Amino acid sequence: MAIKRITFRLYPNKAQNDKLHYWKKLHCLLYNACVYHRKTEYKKFGKNVNYFDQQNSLPAFKECWHEYKELGSHALQATVKRVDFAFQRFFKLKSGYPKFKSSRRYKGWTYLDKAGWSIESNGHHGFLSLSNLGKIKIRGKARDWGVPKTCTVMFKQGKWYASLTVECNPTRYQTDTxxxxxxxxxxxxxxxxxxxxxxxxxxxxxxxxxxxxxxxxxxxxxxxxxxxxxxxxxxxxxxxxxxxxxxxxxxxxxxxxxxxxxxxxxxxxxxxxxxxxxxxxxxxxxxxxxxxxxxxxxxxxxxxxxxxxxxxxxxxxxxxxxxxxxxxxxxxxxxxxxxxxxxxxxxxxxxxxxxxxxxxxxxxxxxxxxxxxxxxxxxxASLVVESPSSTSCGSMRQLGALRRQKRQSQAQPD
Ligand SMILES: [Zn+2]
Incomplete structure (x- = not known):
């Protein structure tokens, strides 16, 4: 099984388009709020805020800002995780201090699992449903189709796209010797x-x-x-x-x-x-x-x-x-x-x-x-060594595994 990324073009109607833009802006504001939170907590109180602090404060945040309720909690967590990625890169000296983003530059948001969206397609056109938004026509063709895992909604050059990761068995031609x-x-x-x-x-x-x-x-x-x-x-x-x-x-x-x-x-x-x-x-x-x-x-x-x-x-x-x-x-x-x-x-x-x-x-x-x-x-001499991968800063998948582990250990009575 392999994970592949496939991008579809979205064709939302007028109302959906407006709502997508509104949601993009909300996600952008959340991103900036998280950056600001980390920055001020450290500057004023010398406290390091981590991903879990911010994730756990999301329910209270939604009670205060009701408009975030329809966005889906997992999508919000993914945006908070983006901030964490930016800080991880900064701590590893791989990039500069995370910046605030203008909503014009902000690209979109991600659904991490099956919550909040579903797709009707066999890999060639179809429909994407987002909860609290409805069905959107999509166009695109996948080389290999399987079980969709995550969905990222993006706005690029005046057009909306959905980028899905799909778990599939890729079929590839035989290579020569x-x-x-x-x-x-x-x-x-x-x-x-x-x-x-x-x-x-x-x-x-x-x-x-x-x-x-x-x-x-x-x-x-x-x-x-x-x-x-x-x-x-x-x-x-x-x-x-x-x-x-x-x-x-x-x-x-x-x-x-x-x-x-x-x-x-x-x-x-x-x-x-x-x-x-x-x-x-x-x-x-x-x-x-x-x-x-x-x-x-x-x-x-x-x-x-x-x-x-x-x-x-x-x-x-x-x-x-x-x-x-x-x-x-x-x-x-x-x-x-x-x-x-x-x-x-x-x-x-x-x-x-x-x-x-x-x-x-x-x-x-x-x-x-x-x-x-x-x-x-x-x-x-069979000395082939795998080349090392460059990203190892707590991906969303690792985080999910960690959460499941925790839940299991809580469920088991000692
Ligand atoms: Zn020679």
Missing amino acids: GAIGLDFGTFQAVADSNGNLIENPRFLKAAQEKINKVAKKFRRKRNPKKGVKASRRWRKAARKVGKIQSSVGRKRQDWQHKVAVEIVSCNSLIATERLNLKGMTRKSIGKRKKQKSGLNRSILDVGIGNLKSLINYKVTEAGGLYIEISTQKVKPSQTCPNCGHQEKKTLAEREHHCEKCGYRCDRDVAAAIVMLNYARGMER
Whole structure:
């Protein structure tokens, strides 16, 4: 069994649309109230407020603010948990102090279990029912359908969406028995060990001129320092920019899926390097600021992180093996794939030419071959280690398990 996420477009009627917006605002206000609560309790009284303190004060909160009653208690808990996530990230130094969110930027809310919503669908269109709101027509198609678990309602670019997680048995084509090494980069998005290069599609670069043109108008229409507030025309310009950007995002996602499918359909062993993307795309404060930010943009335009995770889950679903190799250990870009001789290259050297054995090929292809060879050795020695997951800060599922455990222990008489 696997958990998959599927997004449907919602088509609410006028009354439902108004209510959805109202609920989104209520959730946003709750989010901000929770941030404020934690902030002031700590500043004034030196007290740390945790998730359970806030969750347990929700019933009393609802007695005071009656409009929150129709939202469903589990949905409110999920919003409180979002605040907790933000603080957890801050405590782990992964992000800054949680900010208050404006309702324009606030995306939506989540139903954690079957309470408060239900869906009539076999994975292809249908209806979504939210309690105290009614039935909404939905459109969308799932590749694999099963038991719906959670539902997130989102508002994006003027449209409503429902993003469901579904527990299902994914059906995926058989992969071939091939093995491949992959090197991700900026000049070529992907270079594989068979010598194939996939160009960086540069979707953002193609759209950048358009964005700049609209964004220029957009910037002029608002100036908080001079007291020029957001006007209707400013909002219109902002929507236009958002529209182009999300179109770029969709194009990129489509391309990533296609590339990933192509790679997975012929290979059951995929080797690649573990990349520190955050380090690679860090801002430069030194001299070559512009060059670095241009390089960052073209790295991000490929969407390497997402592309890698798509390849990972697709090949795992098909019963194959995905291996990430530490670059410090193997040094794929410095090693000769033919004889193993190591020599440093500058970034400008696009070709691998070995001094020792005279082997010549593309630089990225050479790196991919080195990684594949190493992965084959690992597979033979069965040294494959799962790459560590980055999120471990008390997810909603873990929390649910904890709650069930507690309830069981309370139910059992000592
Ligand atoms: Zn060599």
